[in-house]
Amino acid sequence: MQLIFEKSRPGRRALALDPLDVPPVELPAAFRREAPPALPEVGEFDVVRHFTHLSRRNFGLDSHFYPLGSCTMKYNPKVAETVAAHPGFASLHPHLSTTPAYWDACQGALELVHTVEGILAQVGGMEAACLQPMAGAHGELAGTLLIAAYHRDRGNAHKRVVLVPDSAHGTNPASAAMAGFDVVQIPSTPEGLADLDRFREAMNDNVAAVMLTCPNTHGLFEPQVAEIAEMAHAVDALMYYDGANLNAIVGKCRPGDLGFDVMHFNLHKTFATPHGMGGPGSGAIAVGDRLLPYLPGPRVERAGEGFVLREPPKSIGRMAPFFGNFLIAVRAYAFLRHYGGDGLAAVAENAVLNANYILARLRGAYRPAFEGTCMHECVFTAAAQAEKGARALDIAKALLDRGYHAPTVYFPLTVKECVMIEPTETESKETLDAFCDDMLEIARLADTSPEALKAAPGSLPVTRLDEVKAAKDLNCASLP
Numbered sequence: 001m002q003l004i005f006e007k008s009r010p011g012r013r014a015l016a017l018d019p020l021d022v023p024p025v026e027l028p029a030a031f032r033r034e035a036p037p038a039l040p041e042v043g044e045f046d047v048v049r050h051f052t053h054l055s056r057r058n059f060g061l062d063s064h065f066y067p068l069g070s071c072t073m074k075y076n077p078k079v080a081e082t083v084a085a086h087p088g089f090a091s092l093h094p095h096l097s098t099t100p101a102y103w104d105a106c107q108g109a110l111e112l113v114h115t116v117e118g119i120l121a122q123v124g125g126m127e128a129a130c131l132q133p134m135a136g137a138h139g140e141l142a143g144t145l146l147i148a149a150y151h152r153d154r155g156n157a158h159k160r161v162v163l164v165p166d167s168a169h170g171t172n173p174a175s176a177a178m179a180g181f182d183v184v185q186i187p188s189t190p191e192g193l194a195d196l197d198r199f200r201e202a203m204n205d206n207v208a209a210v211m212l213t214c215p216n217t218h219g220l221f222e223p224q225v226a227e228i229a230e231m232a233h234a235v236d237a238l239m240y241y242d243g244a245n246l247n248a249i250v251g252k253c254r255p256g257d258l259g260f261d262v263m264h265f266n267l268h269k270t271f272a273t274p275h276g277m278g279g280p281g282s283g284a285i286a287v288g289d290r291l292l293p294y295l296p297g298p299r300v301e302r303a304g305e306g307f308v309l310r311e312p313p314k315s316i317g318r319m320a321p322f323f324g325n326f327l328i329a330v331r332a333y334a335f336l337r338h339y340g341g342d343g344l345a346a347v348a349e350n351a352v353l354n355a356n357y358i359l360a361r362l363r364g365a366y367r368p369a370f371e372g373t374c375m376h377e378c379v380f381t382a383a384a385q386a387e388k389g390a391r392a393l394d395i396a397k398a399l400l401d402r403g404y405h406a407p408t409v410y411f412p413l414t415v416k417e418c419v420m421i422e423p424t425e426t427e428s429k430e431t432l433d434a435f436c437d438d439m440l441e442i443a444r445l446a447d448t449s450p451e452a453l454k455a456a457p458g459s460l461p462v463t464r465l466d467e468v469k470a471a472k473d474l475n476c477a478s479l480p
């Protein structure tokens with residue numbers, strides 16, 4: 001595919017201006033370029049075709065099913081985009097909020113921040129929420145910094161250990177380490193659950209916090225969360241909830257009620273922001289009463305009829321400029337209002353139903369990594385296929401040829417040759433059936449002619465990449 005610069009021909013233009021009907025005026029020399037900018041010279045049709053063609057090479061939910069486990073790639077209602085594009089939100093100057101004299105001019109935005117934080121706190125079963133963190137990982141950092149502030153304030157400097165199960169997302173131990181803690185990894189049981197005995201062995205007065213994901217990244221609800229919370233609280237350790245999988249339980253059960261003290265939401269996974277490839281995101285956090293005084297500031301508070309900004313008494317300070325990615329909060333507002341409490345519960349019910357449907361249809365051909373039913377995602381192991389020569393990676397590449405984004409295959413690290421599928425609540429039975437039919441066909445190929453899968457993908461502009469070069473030699477001239 002040619003660059004638009006390669007399509008350039010001297011003198012060709014997309015736009016011809018009418019002759020001037022006023023006398024021309026020379027720009028002062030100080031403002032003039034010495035040489036014209038190096039822009040491509042192309043006709044209007046060339047420009048339109050070039051960019052239309054490029055846009056069709058995008059892979060996204062508007063065109064394809066995207067069963068990427070753990071990432072919750074679901075349809076986000078377009079009405080949320082319309083609301084976020086409202087000039088009253090989109091054109092607002094962020095510095096209005098930093099100058100008390102201008103607070104009058106941004107009361108609507110402040111009210112929205114206050115309302116979304118209130119709803120998130122309610123959904124999480126927490127006391128208060130804060131929209132500042134810009135991604136899930138950033139929320140984890142904010143949450144672990146809050147935990148550090150809490151222990152410091154109580155004179156518990158020896159509490160330096162954070163317990164994290166081995167199924168956790170890599171950001172969990174990384175965030176805890178960045179906040180200054182020592183991470184101790186707790187192995188999961190063979191059933192894929194948090195191991196209560198291992199937690200009991202590791203729990204002592206040096207433990208500052210436990211970080212858990214529930215349902216965990218094996219797609220399983222942790223039935224012993226309340227026991228772990230009780231054990232942690234007995235030594236004044238706090239419970240951190242990684243909310244990336246909230247799509248499975250939103251509206252059905254609340255992390256605060258399970259014993260968690262602090263959590264993050266991935267608004268870009270659960271609450272209506274399209275994502276992928278690096279943001280923008282929002283990792284809003286919510287806390288119970290223990291951590292309330294330490295929240296990042298300033299906070300929007302109601303004062304009489306209006307809203308003002310105040311610093312929490314022992315705030316850890318800012319985690320982000322202004323209110324984080326404000327327009328993502330606007331999308332979340334639209335989504336939360338659109339669905340309401342019952343609608344959110346239906347999100348979780350359908351997400352879990354869809355994942356179990358896939359689990360049931362594929363379990364004869366691919367071995368489930370764990371027994372029983374799953375929550376919002378199902379995890380298989382392609383170990384049997386790999387023995388015959390078709391690895392999880394080959395299965396993922398074969399799916400690309402059939403018009404799907406690949407499922408997650410390198411995570412969780414606890415499952416060999418992992419194929420982790422998250423259909424979300426927004427896919428129809430027809431889409432799930434077509435996907436399962438293709439997965440079953442790929443399983444047959446893996447059995448009879450695994451070498452056919454090794455050649456995939458054959459239909460895309462970029463075929464099988466040398467993975468090392470893809471990471472280290474990006475300036476690759478050989479792409480078609």
Ligand SMILES: *Cc1c(COP(=O)(O)O)cnc(C)c1O
Binds near residue numbers: 213
């Ligand atoms: C996505 C994810 C995160 C990190 O969230 P980001 O918004 O990508 O920073 C943390 N934990 C789990 C389980 C996740 O799936």
